[in-house]
Amino acid sequence: MIDAALRLDDVACVRGGRMLFRGVHLTLAPGNGAMLTGPNGVGKSSLLRLCAGLLPAFTGSVARSGGVALCDEKLALDSDATLHKALSFWAAIDKADPAQVDAAIDVMALGPLACVPVRMLSTGQRKRAMLARTIASGAAIWLLDEPGNGLDAASLELLGYAVERHLANGGISLVASHQPLSIPAPVTIHLPDHQVAPE
Numbered sequence: 001m002i003d004a005a006l007r008l009d010d011v012a013c014v015r016g017g018r019m020l021f022r023g024v025h026l027t028l029a030p031g032n033g034a035m036l037t038g039p040n041g042v043g044k045s046s047l048l049r050l051c052a053g054l055l056p057a058f059t060g061s062v063a064r065s066g067g068v069a070l071c072d073e074k075l076a077l078d079s080d081a082t083l084h085k086a087l088s089f090w091a092a093i094d095k096a097d098p099a100q101v102d103a104a105i106d107v108m109a110l111g112p113l114a115c116v117p118v119r120m121l122s123t124g125q126r127k128r129a130m131l132a133r134t135i136a137s138g139a140a141i142w143l144l145d146e147p148g149n150g151l152d153a154a155s156l157e158l159l160g161y162a163v164e165r166h167l168a169n170g171g172i173s174l175v176a177s178h179q180p181l182s183i184p185a186p187v188t189i190h191l192p193d194h195q196v197a198p199e
């Protein structure tokens with residue numbers, strides 16, 4: 001992950017004909033974490049999609065170096081497969097070491113559920129499974145959209161620990177949340193500060 005980098009230069013985003021934000025600058029190097037804050041609808045998910053390359057910037061530029069994992073509200077795990085099999089499927093596509101699946105399951109304390117079909121997981125357990133998928137991917141750049149949704153206090157601690165370890169290993173994280181989260185992120189982009197005032 002030595003070469004991981006994420007850089008936004010003067011980025012603006014338009015969706016549905018409306019400018020959501022503009023003038024966003026961000027430079028993240030190995031070991032750097034940032035938070036993306038603001039109320040519902042301000043454009044946090046849109047900015048993460050921009051960073052993932054799934055949405056074009058209206059103006060400005062987005063540059064990435066290293067693999068990207070976007071963890072949002074979509075489950076994207078085979079609901080009929082066991083958790084271990086569903087995670088292994090994606091790890092193979094990501095060309096990740098299969099051992100990383102077991103490690104990710106451990107990090108998110110999902111060991112007792114490894115043989116349970118994904119469809120039987122609770123809301124919080126599914127969220128932990130999606131985070132485990134991100135961890136197992138081995139991607140350098142983690143884009144986490146509301147990763148605390150549905151997590152209990154113990155799971156929130158696991159999330160904080162996982163991000164901390166990822167950064168210590170030279171990864172990068174950008175985390176969108178409308179609620180405070182206890183995760184390492186010295187940089188904050190508060191999106192309401194980048195909104196265009198209505199005329």
Ligand SMILES: Nc1ncnc2c1ncn2[C@@H]1O[C@H](COP(=O)(O)OP(=O)(O)OP(=O)(O)O)[C@@H](O)[C@H]1O
Pocket residue numbers: 015016020038039040041042043044045046047178
């Ligand atoms: N595909 C789309 N086409 C048009 N507008 C969209 C599209 N997706 C999202 N929007 C609009 O863009 C705005 C920002 O949405 P976004 O999901 O980025 O906000 P958010 O800050 O992540 O919100 P939340 O905290 O509720 O998740 C919203 O007004 C939303 O309706």
